[in-house]
Amino acid sequence: MLTLLSVLHRMKLLTPVGVFRLLFVICGYGINLMGLLKLAASSHRHLVALSDDRETLTYQQLLDQSECLAVQLREQYGLGSRSKAGLLCRNHASLVKSIFALSMTGADIYLMNAEMSSDEFAQLLDAHAFDFLIYDEEFTAVIEQSSYTGASVLSYHEHFPAISNLMHVPIKGRSRGHRNSDSKLMLLTGGTTGRAKKVAHKPSMFHYLPPFSSMLKRLRLLRYKTVYIATPIYHGYGIAILLLFVALGKKSVITDKFQAEHACQLVREHQAEVITVVPLMIDKMLRASNAEGDLKSLACIASGGAELNPRLAEEVSARLGEVLYNLYGTSEAGLSIIATPQDLDAASGTIGKLIEGVGLKVLDGSMNEAAAGEIGQFCVTSGPTWIKTGDMGYRDERGFFYLKGRVDDMIVSAGENVYPSELEHILLQHPFIEDAAVVGVPDELFGQRLKAVVQVKVGTELDAETLIEWLRPRAARYQMPREIVFVDELDYTPLGKVDRKQLH
Structure with a gap:
């Protein structure tokens, strides 16, 4: 099992020379x-x-x-x-x-x-x-x-x-050194x-090493030499990967702005084995390139920051093999959950299983732990208290976690708690739908109902009446949308999340 000692050994800090270097650095730099x-x-x-x-x-x-x-x-x-x-x-x-x-x-x-x-x-x-x-x-x-x-x-x-x-x-002089912690x-x-x-x-180097050990084990990062960090470094996901690869003495590739064609070129040019993305990025790269050629060096696609469409996971697997990992983390607790390619095969739509040592639970409205299959809020430990992340989801009996959206995404329709992501997942199963997003809108009779915004695949045709009929046997009554709007392309934020303000 990969442990903190394994990480220290990989950094060559457990040898006499390594211990001396560590003490020298702490004394000289803090x-x-x-x-x-x-x-x-x-x-x-x-x-x-x-x-x-x-x-x-x-x-x-x-x-x-x-x-x-x-x-x-x-x-x-x-x-x-x-x-x-x-x-x-x-x-x-x-x-x-x-x-x-x-x-x-x-x-x-x-x-x-x-x-x-x-x-x-x-x-x-x-x-x-x-x-x-x-x-x-x-x-x-x-x-x-x-x-x-x-x-x-x-x-x-x-x-x-x-x-x-x-x-x-x-x-000037010997002003270089200045110890500070x-x-x-x-x-x-x-x-x-x-x-x-x-x-x-x-x-602190000691702060980052323990969670890194779980990431190294699940994503098997020790075997790789080069990472292309396509996600912003100002995001916790980006800075964490940068520090991890620095700690291991690896090569990091970065670029000012993400452009799919340029990203494919960078992967090919540097023969990057690892890439950090949000799902929208890898989706665009698959469409902008001869993926089997440009991206063939990739052995680990670490996707995070936004919900992963199960259909995208299937396409990556079909075209590039078992290289896609789904990561979930929060700014408060850092990386918490990882889904391996095998996890994604076994449980479609999962964000994975907890990594070792992470204090995260699904809690109900009374801050009690929710039963398996029961939807609640993801909360992380901070000393004796729990911090609400704002993310809703559940854990199944096998230990797999699933996201259902943000707390403020949920609506109450005729007394039922309704999660827009559930209807999104159903819509994305339609063979003519390229992308879809769902939000809650006011309704005089039900209080709130769902509005679906749909992007149809190029070369196909679909209308609202036909889609409603397709939905009837697949969606619950309270999940049926009050209106369906067709768009040429959905709006996304720079971090790759659906821009729900624009949808409203």
Whole structure:
């Protein structure tokens, strides 16, 4: 069984030399993400650590540039313990270097959604009072139109101060080293209210190793060399995979924005064995490429962040083999549930089984554990209390978990609790339907009923009356939609989830 000791052994930390390196790093750097990078560089100095659209860096180069950057951030901008640094960036090397450098200064690192609106950014400023901002040039208008008056620096620029040129400023004397263990990683994620909530993670190498051991075992990541991180690093899913592959001395490939054709090219060019995606991404890649050729190197497609359509899982299996894994996690608890390809074959629609050591239960309205098959809310432990995730679902007798949507997705129709995802799953079984989404709408007689938004496959025809007749023997009375709307294409958020606000 893969354990924490196995991970430490894989990182070469259980040998006398490894123990010495670990103690040296802790004494010189403290317990922070830069220490994690230093450990990786000590064993994998000349191996490629990171490749993006602009540059390719070995572990030693990434370490040296991140250390130089940490000194400049500390000396030029006064960053240190209790400083708050906000990062509004897409996936690129400057973002990665900034994360490591800020960790070394002791500043708290706030990863912001690069797709946020000006109003959402203003809310974050009011809530967190940043001392420093690092941002991509495309977000200049968002920054300038806000009330922010503190120090800031661009991620890339040829002439203005930017992360890309700060790291090349010479370091005076022996100012490089600065031990610090105060930094925290803040994931800013939308809660059930729609407002961003802050979830703090202590970026310690010891904090991340235990959950990584379960991920390594289920996804068999130790055997692979290269990961393409297609999901945003500002999302907990993306940063977790990045840190995992750094800890193992592997190669990570990133790109500013996801485009299906370019993503297929990157997989082929780097012969990536692992890719992190949301379901919409892999769906687009299958349609944009000769998947059997472009994607043949993939041995692990790690899908998360949104619900996985069982039909998509079947298509991936048919075209690429048993390579698809379904992951479920929360910002509060991190990765909690994994479905292997074998799990997806055995239980269609499952998000998998709990990983070892995760305190997650399905609780009913009275906060008691729900029986097998009974729908409740996913809750995670935080000391003696339970934190509600906002996700509804159930666990079957075999230990497989299933999602039924968010708490605020559920409607009450004529006294029945109705979950839109149940009707979505039925609709997606229709041979002419490419995609479908369902939301609740007001109804004078029933209080609420369902509205279905349907995308029909190219070359087929379907009307509402025909679809209603097809649904009658397959859906319960309270699941039948009050209206059906046909669209050319469904709207999705940048994170690959159906944009339900647009549906309403």
